[in-house]
Amino acid sequence: MSTRADWTGLFAHRAGVRGGEELAAILAGVPDGVLALTGGFPNPATFPTDVLGEIAARVLRDEPGLALQYTPVGGIPSVREYLADRQEALQGVSPEALMVTSGGMECLALACSAMLDQGDVVAVEGPTYLGALMAFRGAEADVVEIPMDEDGLIVEALAERLEDGLRPKFLYVIPEYQNPTGRTLPLERREALVELCRRHGVLILEDVAYRELAWGAEPLPTLWSLAPDAVVQAGTFSKVFFPGVRLGWAAGPDEVVEQLAAAKANTDQCAGALGQRMVEEYGRGGHFETHLPTARELYASHWRALDGALRAEMPEGVAWTEPTGGFLTWLRLPDGLDAMALRDAALDAGVAYVPGAPFYASEGGANELRLSFSALGEADLTEAGARLAAVVRTAL
Ligand SMILES: Cc1ncc(COP(=O)(O)O)c(C=O)c1O
Secondary structure, three states: OOOOOOOHHHOOHHHHOOOOHHHHHHHOOOOOOOEEOOOOOOOHHHOOHHHHHHHHHHHHHHOHHHHOOOOOOOOOHHHHHHHHHHHHHHHOOOOOEEEEEOOHHHHHHHHHHHHOOOOOEEEEEEOOOHHHHHHHHHOOOEEEEEEEEOOEEOHHHHHHHHHOOOOOOEEEEOOOOOOOOOOOOOHHHHHHHHHHHHHHOOEEEEEOOOOOOEOOOOOOOOHHHHOOOOEEEEEEOOOOOOHHHOOEEEEEOHHHHHHHHHHHOOOOOOOOHHHHHHHHHHHHOOHHHHHHHHHHHHHHHHHHHHHHHHHHHOOOOOEEOOOOEOOEEEEEOOOOOOHHHHHHHHHHOOEEOEEOHHHOOOOOOOOEEEEEOOOOOHHHHHHHHHHHHHHHHHHO
């Protein structure tokens, strides 16, 4: 009888350096009865199912040769045109080049594939989106963290590093309602950041995943709109349409987008045609304008419920971000408390969160944690906030 071979010796070096296992375990699911503030998924109530059914039926009936076929690598021409017009309408700049990607995450993967050799430096915010950290580490980059404060990336800290000789291939930034902190970079910092990066010849990779979920203040100008020559923007339809469509865009300087497209030719070759045509029909039909206000109001009311509970119940010395969009906040426990260690006590008390440490490229975040308020309804958010506060009070 033959025995099954063991393939574990086959894997590339990069397979062992991505990280993220700890977080995958944390996000794998929570026991019944536990209120989960963990997942960063959009709320399914925001998925526009009625319109989608009608659009899908129409596209399948009228244009199967387009919607069910392969597309050019950079996307269906009419879809690219629609996306370029949309960026111009929303951000005031017409892209030098724009391609359709299979989601925002793919854009980051294409940037790695096109630009990073082993040991190249990538600068990131500390903390940052875990998917990005894993992508950059998986590309065997040297990930260098630039500290943040309540207003996002500290531009002077980056300036010092650049003056000291740091030479990143690119700087990855999420300027609004950041994952994981919910923080937004103010206009003065945006202007200073693009000026600094231009001066040092550092490309900015701007991730605008949550930008259209602004429910507090009006969104600020994007980095790309401030410096289209020095910024590649990674966008996604996951939070404003639905993530199952796996659609996003990359906009930026010609020569960069061209190389991202060349990298895409080496992976899935094109984003799905059906999704591309659906997003185009949805957008041209004006449905973003009719649906987005409802989604924004849903997340705003969720935030009011969670914030209200935290204000009422959290002990002195606990602080959290007050986002003005998106669906994430970041909570800092008093020094000495360890969010990873408190996780089990929280689960026993019926509430789950994501400990902060995995979001840092460095050692930070022991007393920090991420809370998502997308999924639970208001009553559950109020209860979850109270349960979490009780856990913190007991730990103190
Ligand atoms: C900041 C950020 N960028 C990108 C993504 C990935 O988006 P997509 O679903 O389009 O790959 C996410 C998903 O949570 C995110 O939070």
